Amino acid sequence: MKYQGRSTTKRTGGRIKPSRNKKRSELGREASETTVGEPRFQVVDARGNGTKTRALSTNVAQVADGDESVQVEILGVDSNPANVNYKRRNIITKGAIIETSEGLARVTSRPGQHGQVNAVLVDDE
Template identity: 65%
Template sequence: MQYQGRSKRSKTGARLRPQSKKKKSKTGRSPTETTVGDQRFRTVDARGDNEKVRALSTNVANVATDDGAVRATIEDVAENGANPNYARRNIITKGAVIETDAGRARVTSRPGQDGQVNAVLVE
């Protein structure tokens, strides 16, 4: 984990005195980078008495259609606006276009934060 607090130096390079001590809520983590594959999850501590479920890899998506939501199997990542390399590496993030057995769909959830893939069909 990396501390995400204020820099010790100002823009001009002068030393800044600390505003407060380091706090656990100010730490950050590396991105999860959910891939297409057998379902694997990891739970991490969140702020308060909460937990986040992170999807390390998944092969199912809840796809919203005109008839209602359907559980579809993810086959491939067609395109990912976040990073062109993510599509090649089959990494799913919010906004990625995935190929499912129900058709092409755009991801509306954040699998690395929510632990599930929700998507809407793309015409």
Template identity: 65%
Template sequence: MKDQGRSPRKRTGGRRRPNHKKKKHELGTESTETQVGEPKLKVVDSRGNTQKVRAVTTDIASVADGATTHEATIENVVENPSNPNYARRNIITKGAIIDTSQGRARVTSRPGQDGQVNAVAVE
């Protein structure tokens, strides 16, 4: 996990007060909650003259089944361990269990960061 600045506690356990507010480069962005639907991508500038492709909505997943990989259509989100509310709202994150045309699969990629859904078949 990325370091979010200095710890608010000293080594001795004493409190360390912040000496400034967040600077522009320290600000985060709102998370992209990828939903099931017609594929829609969004290109965002990121640090170091690079770009990230965020999947706003998608219905295509690459499902790995042993040695072979198939492209499958996502029907809905069955379970999401990161947030039970996400399953009800059909939001795809890493670790989510999705229903596809190839059967159930667990998402191994981060669609809000990579712009694609990679998954492994679950029996």
């Protein structure tokens, strides 16, 4: 499990003795790393009474161009500032530039959290 609580080491390398045990609310999960491919989704429990829909893979995106938005097919990932290796592995995250049938688009949603890919067209310069 990923632990999202306070670290037990200081910036200097010294040790911080924990004053309490880990709590369930401080646990995290591995990143879903949404890829381009046949649509696959996973529903996970969120804090409280909610759920999250994770997109494990998808091949469609809602692309906005001005006032209207259309559903287009994702052809691949052009660049991803989150990680240089994500372009090669076709992993979509927020901020990634994807190739669509309408042209290049920048992802504005979080597919691993929202379960869908929303994007806006990028001007080619």
